[in-house]
Amino acid sequence: MMKDEQQIKSQGQDVCPGKKSQLKLEDVRAEIEKTSGPQYWRSLEELAGTPEFQEMLHREFPKGASEWLDSVSRRGFLRLMGASMALAGMTGCTKLPLEPIVPYVRQPEEVVPGRPMFYATAMTLSGYASPLLVESHLGRPTKVEGNPEHPASLGGTDVFAQASLLDLYDPDRSQTVTHLGDIRSWDRFVDGIRGPLTAQKALSGAGIRILTPTISSPTLAAQIKSLLSAYPQAKWHVYEPINRDNVIAGSQMAFGQPVETQYRLEGANVILSLDADFLYGGFPGATRYIRDYANRRNPDANINRLYVVESTPSATGVKAEHRLPLRASEIEGFAHALAGMVGVNAGGATLEGEQQKFLAGVAKDLQGNRGASVVMAGDHQSAAVHALAHAINAALGNVGKTVVYTDTVDANPVNQTESLRELVSDMHGGKVDLLLILSGNPAYDAPVDIGFADALEKTNVGMRVHVGLHNTETAALCHWHINEAHYLEAWGDTRAYDGSVCIVQPLIQPLYAGRSALEVVAFLGGQANANGYELVRGYWQKQHTAGDFDSFWRKSVHDGFVAGTAFAPKNVAMKGGNVPATNVEPGDIEINFRRDPSIYDGRFANNGWLQELPKPLTKLTWDNAALIGPAMADRLKLKTEDMVELDVRGRKVQSPIWIQAGHPDKSITVFLGYGRTRSGRAGSEVGFDMYRARTTTGLWFTNGVQIRKLGDTYKLASTQGYQTMETPTGERPLVQAATLEKYRDEPKFAKEGEPPTALTLYQPYDYKKEAYAWGMAIDMNRCTGCNNCIVACQAENNIAVVGKEQVVKGRHMHWLRVDVYYEGDRANPSAHFQPVPCMQCENAPCEVVCPVGATVHSTEGLNDMVYNRCIGTRYCSNNCPYKVRRFNFLLFQDWETPQYKMMRNPDVSIRSRGVMEKCTYCIQRINEHRIDAERADTLVKDGTLQTACQQSCPAEAIIFGNINDPNSKVSKLKSLDRNYSLLGELNTRPRTTYLAEIRNPNPEAEG
Amino acid sequence: MQIFHRSTNTLSRATIFGAVFVIAALFWAMAQIQRSPYVTYAGVAKPQPVPFSHQHHVTGLGIDCRYCHTSVETSSFAGIPPTKTCMNCHSQIWTNAALLEPVRESYRSDKSLQWTRVNQLPDFVYFNHSIHINKGVGCNTCHGPVDKMPLMYQFASLQMEWCLECHRAPEKFIRPREQVFNMRYEQPTSNKVVTVGDAKFEDQIALGRALIKKYNVRPPMDITTCSTCHR
Amino acid sequence: MTVIHSHLHPHPTYGLMAEFDSAQDLIEAANRTREAGYRKIDAYSPFPIEGMAEAIGFHKNGVPLVVLIGGIVGGLAGYLLQYWVATMAYPVNIGGKPFHSWPAFIVVTFEMTILFAGLSAVFGMLALNGLPMPYHPVFNVPRFALASKDRFFLIVFASDPKYDAAVTRQFLEGFHPRSLSEVPS
């Protein structure tokens, strides 16, 4: 290990993650250019695919070194390099090589080498901002946290924000301006576009088209508007594959105008979700909603109740007290019926059996909680469902209480599908001369029947310009590609779900001199070499007329958002009249298209952290599969991993099958975003492209699907093979759960089987004498399985990505995993999420068996893992009943790529091949806080020291602290009746304990 | 018949018993090499772009450590002065000394000086200057007589056993906080009294014990816990 | 019966050596030689013969004592090492077990005992036997090569006070050995 760490120093010291050396950005750039210029890696990626290359590998290296067949073959190559270096390290590995140390020339005032700094900024996903605080070590952003000041975050984040750090350092990001694939300078582009622009001036821009994703940035919107005013005839089109057309249409239908719907879940005793996965990242406001939902999950206070009617099992669905699986098309019927029962929109049909009972239960419950309930509809449900939801909320008197309407966050709320269609027809009509595609990847993700890619390829649009982070499928079909600056590299602004404006502040100079969309638009608008900072500042200077602008600006930048910009609630009148039923063509099997829980619409395909992030229910990594219910699988004799061909009204796609308990019958769910062809080392040729079957008529779901078994199978990499606590010899009480009633008669039910703490022959070690005894409590009632903790942990602790082959072998490296356990009927099971970090057992079984004392107990009760002492016998892992230890079976860390060196947390060792690793309770944070406290002669204040998982958790389900302090939050939680130790009967005395899950079912809705 | 000569008797025994000593000697030699300056760099002056003399700046000019190593009290990293710090003075004095050309060059071209790290720990060791300063560990306790070093060299072996010497018995080393940066500080003896507040001390152990209480230095068991230094 | 005069070395003789065909003859000859008052005698045989040692008047045998000492040293070394490491050298909390967890130290102590005892048995035996000794006067007698096959030899050392070249030779001839040779030193 030691040797490997020297490797990293001896090459490219300036960017080494060693805590001491300093950053020189230009050197980094130089190095990046020389090591991985776009040409270099692209050709290598292409090469890696070819059979010749594979064949060569097998000639050069023995077959069966299957890492070679990884989708990430280049990393495999680097691993072998590193391994051989490690081997060289065998000899005299204790002598350190000379290490240079490079001070600043002029050190910035605020910089204290060795101490990180935090800056507020925000990430935008489909127009909705996640307000963030980003940690920076000597100018290198190293960790993304939520902005606790901002109501949309309150300190929480979602997986996409957490993982965006890796996007910044993605070595496959587009690194230069290109023209027809050749490297060009920005100036060449300037020359190139001058002609067309002047030409358009004459036509007042009749041939100019701008295609953007959903934009909520006031400054950018203003820039585009001014561009449009400079070219009055030019047109602005908007398209996102994960768009909210139905939401807009729904509010049009209900109110005659587009509005944004916000929910105030803290006030909701009863929540009904009509196919809305509002407890998982990607749903606007999810981070805040999770917090509000979790705050109402205290069984000792007023616990809320969640009903979910859904067409695809989701994290939200399995948290529900009552869940009703319905095919997507049937949900509208359910909504109609419900509406009828709460007295709006008469004429809703009634349902049978189960469904009717469920419906009746919900209806009664909702009416019993007028003004204290919420009915929400999923983005992919029909406009009618949204309209009905509005109507029902109105009828229940929720509007203004738990449901609030405001202006739309989207600056240009048009029907995006139509907008794109219009653009394509213009292209075919030869009306388009200059097409500017501002990020987004429509050539890959547009509905097939629109045929955007064809249009781009075949029609003669004089000049096609693509601005984007990656050199994508779309870029390949454009003349010019401009490498966009990542949000952590550029100035900008954006809006959170509540409309409040967040200032996007760069943490680092653009690694590849990229330009932000804002800057490009401004340039086209005639402001040569406009820079983002002035644009944003300038815009707000105009807005902020009253008072001292500088202090206002400084405050806004510092806080990360502009105070008082949240939208005011808006009074909108229901149009009244019945909501017409959407007519569905008859057809047997339905298919749902869903955003992927990990890689969203495909834009994160090259993000290794997200690719390897187990999806909340299937625990699948590196792939998408077609989900079907058990009944359907039995009928069609399909097994998980069987390949099938899905024929969606003539459009054929292939996919492996995953049998998902709780999936509605006669319905298939597929996930978008996979099967990218020009994504990068992690994302290219991974999974199956479902956009090929997605049409404007069936944007979210459609029926009439033919499913055909292909006969062959496809290996899927799931990190949890066995997903229930049931074993042939009885159920294991791993997750303690009960209904509210049971909990009330038997509060200590979870503790059964735990041995008395005095049960030992030995004199137990006395931790009470210490100032600190660290412990953690995880409230499974709050946890919604949002996966944040996993990515946060990965980012904080420099955890390696291992690739699909290794995950299949059972070697993924996550220090913290979220187990899911299904219970009950496979057709409609309930499920529990259980985050499992290291338990930090006081009687740690792993320690006793380590021959070299590489894992030992600290005086504060931590189970220390000393990587540099570990010789890798794996005995500790065998003896760990929780199997939380992870082993570097091969050289999983990438020691080569300079970008990764910049990204890593300098306070955490980079583990090398052959050593065990595991959760440390973020020992680096503990030490930092303890030392600061000691310098001030005080103790660490409760709550100031947070582990990475805890800090990122939007639900505040993970609480860490000093259990020697009876007043600490964690001590209080551990003193609750619900608190229990996992496998307590083994007397390992875990420091991590769980609060049992309590559900609050409605007897009348019991199926 | 005889196969071997008389001498082989002595020879054979000599080899058998000799082997024992040879092996022992080998182990001893390896242990010595491990601890030798060749491996540890202790006492070895490493090549530097500018022959900076701590002796001159500290003893000669009486500049305090913290003037250059600014973050030593607040951060894990003591801080290597930016070129600017050098130029504060050297823009006035020795303005055209050839020796200082690299410094001026760096300042002009805005390219950093590339020093060679003198006190270097492996990357899996996380040392924090601020806490050691705060607990009364003097600069020269670890860095040696820097004020007498024309060329800077690493004073101690910086091997784990060396760290443990102090972590196991801090009382043998620590001094009053106000003396931390005093290069001339000597441990108390019967004829050299050290005063802390109004208490006078004539031997280090007594002083050490008192300071441990005063600065509440954590007990050896705590600071020899692995995660104190390894993460 | 033949008499062989060895002319290999002009040196003073090391002893007189008689060769016998069977263990029985050897042991009887040895007994009678001892009874005749000879003390510095030895017998060579291709395998251990019961009662041979007594026959040549050899009783004390230091090996067991050496082994006992070796065993005790080993055991102590083993336990004390572990005790010192666990409680003095670098005490660490291992899975909440006490520093001095003696039950866990038994195995190594045991193995060390066996190791030291075993090695001292071997090297003790060799040392006491004065081995290795590739050169030895008896090898000067060509027929002695058969001592490792099927012949048995009795030697009276010249250093024996009662030794007299002629008398002793006569005495030994009394046993009608297959051969009788003077062993030059």
Place this chain on the structure above:
Amino acid sequence: MAERDDALGRSAPVIEPGHTFATVTDKISSIVLTRPTSRGWFLGFGVAFALTMMMLFAISYLVVKGTGIWGINIPIGWGFAIVNFVWWIGIGHAGTLISAILLLLRQSWRNSINRFAEAMTLFAVAAAGIFPLIHTGRPWLAYWMFPYPNTMGYWPQFRSPLIWDVFAVSTYFTISLVFWFIGLVPDLATLRDRSENRFAKIIYGMLALGWRGSARHWHRYETAYLLLGGLATPLVLSVHTVVSFDFAIAIVPGWHTTIFPPYFVAGAIYSGFAMVMMLAIPIRKVYNLEDFITDRHLQNSAKVMLATGWIVAYGYGMEAFMGWYSGSSSDQFLLWNRLHGPYAPWYFALLICNIGIPQLLAFRKMRTSPLGLFLISLVVLVGMWLERFIIVVVSLHRDFLTSSWGMYYPTKWDWMTYIGTIGMFLAAIFLFVRILPMISIFEMRTLLPEAEVKE
């Protein structure tokens, strides 16, 4: 004493009548000294050597690439490496057992098989020793398992069974080695005096340490030999006990079992004798040593196997019973998983190999038929390997948390290493029979009638 009746009252000699000191000496030493090296020997050695090279290749690649080339993962952190280690160590038990325990029990029939049984032990332990070393993630740091004064001021962790292993196995190897060598010394002297070739004379001469068969030497020699026997006996029993601690000390269901020590030792002897038979039978045929390795030896060994086989069977019974009786859900599941889980076929195969087929040894016919014995021994060796596979892999692959259950599939690197060690073992045996007396000549002499003396 040569004619001792065996347990069944039938008398079979341990050495055929009509032999003298001379014939015994010549017959055995000639194999090494005069007999020409056969083509068969070269062929066999060649193959074994090739396999050894394959092992070395597999190990080199392992060191370059990492243990990831094996099938191991989380939760199955130990696979073939540990299975093979325990298997080989087990085999390594017969030698010392025969030489030491049977020596103490004055079982004179041991004299003709102890020599190569001990050699076999050494080579088996050597083969075993490879695995604990290479199974570590960073083998070049494995020396940290030995206590030596280091710059870290940090020491091995003596509570770990792996450290116990280090001490037990290295002690066992050392003691077996000296025991074997000391036994060889008088015979080396014989070879020294017999061989015509000057070079051989010198080599054997050096190794013989100048042994001259003095009565004094013989006296101390026998004392030392007996004491070594006395020390080796508890040692040999301790070694597999300690190995079984690797599992018994852990909390993994299927490992945490008090019956492991006795049943591991029994299993070890079981497989050990099986290996002795597998070697003895062909060797005595090829070098026509039927006079010295007689049916008596085959029978007695067969009986030992039968007996230890029953102990092992009892062990399995107890495991199953405890699994059910403990009432602990994880133990009950373990039993279920062995009988119905994905590895069930191997569990049944193990029962057939270790309990079923060996019962044939109850028939005298089987015990006296070399071919039959050979095949049964083979079956037992396979069975004992499977036993360790079941214990290591099947216990690990489904333990406490259902969420972290997994499967283990050995890769070809696992197989290459395993088969390679067998090659190495055989290569060593080939060399041994070629250059050293495979039967203790001087101890054979003591078995002859003419060796007896009356006072």
